[in-house]
Amino acid sequence: MKIFDDKMAPNPRRVRIFLAEKGIAVPYEQVAIMKGEHKTPAHRARNALEQLPVLELDDGSHIAESVAICRYFEELQPDPPLLGRTPKEKATIEMWQRQVEFNLYMPVAQTFRHTHPAMGALETQIKEWGELNRERATKAVHWLDAGLAGKDFITGPHFSIADITAMCAIDFGRIWRFAIPDSCANVKRWHQSVAARPSAQA
Numbered sequence: 001m002k003i004f005d006d007k008m009a010p011n012p013r014r015v016r017i018f019l020a021e022k023g024i025a026v027p028y029e030q031v032a033i034m035k036g037e038h039k040t041p042a043h044r045a046r047n048a049l050e051q052l053p054v055l056e057l058d059d060g061s062h063i064a065e066s067v068a069i070c071r072y073f074e075e076l077q078p079d080p081p082l083l084g085r086t087p088k089e090k091a092t093i094e095m096w097q098r099q100v101e102f103n104l105y106m107p108v109a110q111t112f113r114h115t116h117p118a119m120g121a122l123e124t125q126i127k128e129w130g131e132l133n134r135e136r137a138t139k140a141v142h143w144l145d146a147g148l149a150g151k152d153f154i155t156g157p158h159f160s161i162a163d164i165t166a167m168c169a170i171d172f173g174r175i176w177r178f179a180i181p182d183s184c185a186n187v188k189r190w191h192q193s194v195a196a197r198p199s200a201q202a
């Protein structure tokens, strides 16, 4: 078993943090996106969408999609649970995970892809789309701030995959100088706490 990873990219980081929280060690093989290594026939055979991360199982099969890979390891090793225990917890975590992914993560990524000069090699850049997503990302942090009121973590008292996705989105945004607004005190407090977990270094 191994994971095809790019240390510089935010989606593979989600999986690394998830595994670090569970204390699961999996060998990583680096595939450098900025060198185009994810567009080779070898990587296309692992994931026809030319994306990372990809988990390779011992039978030679592949699982792409960060959340699907996390789900696989959660099923293998439920503790500590990062996708919920009870039906209500599982559904609540999935709700937040998807909302954070669509409302915060995607706008942060789209701003980067459509406004950063380095992304011109990978993306047909539409500046207006990038700028619209810059606004959407800022709006989403305010939405997250309201959601974090009175809570330690996004879904309640326990750290979950939703916290991982949100932290990776916010940290990735630094590449286009995104910063948590001073008015978002809940997000600032939460970010300090999740960034201090050892897994954040994974």
Ligand SMILES: N[C@@H](CCC(=O)N[C@@H](CS)C(=O)NCC(=O)O)C(=O)O
Pocket (backbone or CB within 6 Å): 009, 010, 011, 012, 033, 038, 050, 051, 052, 053, 064, 065, 066, 067, 122
């Ligand atoms: N929904 C996928 C998204 C994967 C994805 O977009 N990965 C990026 C790295 S963060 C990638 O491989 N990009 C390659 C490219 O844009 O050409 C997941 O969650 O794993």
